[in-house]
Amino acid sequence: QKEVEQDPGPLSVPEGAIVSLNCTYSNSAFQYFMWYRQYSRKGPELLMYTYSSGNKEDGRFTAQVDKSSKYISLFIRDSQPSDSATYLCAMSAKTGTSYGKLTFGQGTILTVHP
Amino acid sequence: NAGVTQTPKFRVLKTGQSMTLLCAQDMNHEYMYWYRQDPGMGLRLIHYSVGEGTTAKGEVPDGYNVSRLKKQNFLLGLESAAPSQTSVYFCASSPTHPTGGAGSPLHFGNGTRLTVT
Numbered sequence: 001q002k003e004v005e006q007d008p009g010p011l012s013v014p015e016g017a018i019v020s021l022n023c024t025y026s027n028s029a030f031q032y033f034m035w036y037r038q039y040s041r042k043g044p045e046l047l048m049y050t051y052s053s054g055n056k057e058d059g060r061f062t063a064q065v066d067k068s069s070k071y072i073s074l075f076i077r078d079s080q081p082s083d084s085a086t087y088l089c090a091m092s093a094k095t096g097t098s099y100g101k102l103t104f105g106q107g108t109i110l111t112v113h114p
Numbered sequence: 115n116a117g118v119t120q121t122p123k124f125r126v127l128k129t130g131q132s133m134t135l136l137c138a139q140d141m142n143h144e145y146m147y148w149y150r151q152d153p154g155m156g157l158r159l160i161h162y163s164v165g166e167g168t169t170a171k172g173e174v175p176d177g178y179n180v181s182r183l184k185k186q187n188f189l190l191g192l193e194s195a196a197p198s199q200t201s202v203y204f205c206a207s208s209p210t211h212p213t214g215g216a217g218s219p220l221h222f223g224n225g226t227r228l229t230v231t
Contacts, residue, residue: 004156006156008154036220041224041225042224042225043118043204043206043222043224043225044157044204044220044222045219045222046219046220049219088156088157090157101159101162101172101173102159102220104156104157104158105156106154106155106156107156
């Protein structure tokens with residue numbers, strides 16, 4: 001079983017829709033959670049960063065972390081064709097003063113149709 | 115502002131051949147990483163470096179070697195390529211550990227697409 005599971009999709013939605021992207025994980029030590037966006041033929045870029053549980057909002061994007069359920073989500077409101085990309089979740093733990101490596105999900109391919 | 119530059123962008127190798135992938139960053143970042151990305155597997159860490167002259171193994175280091183002789187460069191070597199090493203390779207850098215402080219993003223290059231036949 002992978003430490004981080006992410007539905008690869010593909011997910012296809014009409015412009016203006018609310019998109020929900022999700023990851024589940026098994027390592028209860030994870031406390032740093034990130035979402036990266038990757039356009040076709042490009043490297044990933046950081047979209048959202050969240051520490052521990054709770055919500056974080058940035059414009060049309062909201063990241064949620066539910067540590068009790070080991071579940072994180074990324075919501076995109078008023079989705080645009082320019083949001084079409086692969087979205088990767090990533091997470092990491094900290095043990096004492098040492099930071100662990102980032103563990104990535106498989107990525108979800110999202111297409112937003114005009 | 116180049117950021118992270120990877121060369122070459124594409125390469126086809128025959129089994130048993132060797133090659134070196136070059137990564138250069140102009141942001142004076144301490145940390146550098148090599149990942150491979152395969153369908154259904156996400157990004158997997160091959161090797162990383164926490165500063166000039168240092169290297170460490172990641173999740174999938176077998177069949178690869180790395181060197182960081184200069185702070186701005188991180189080289190990934192394949193001594194004897196195998197078809198299982200067909201992948202897209204990404205280099206990344208960050209000023210601190212990616213979970214340090216308020217979140218230190220990894221800055222990725224645009225990848226090297228390698229096919230081993």
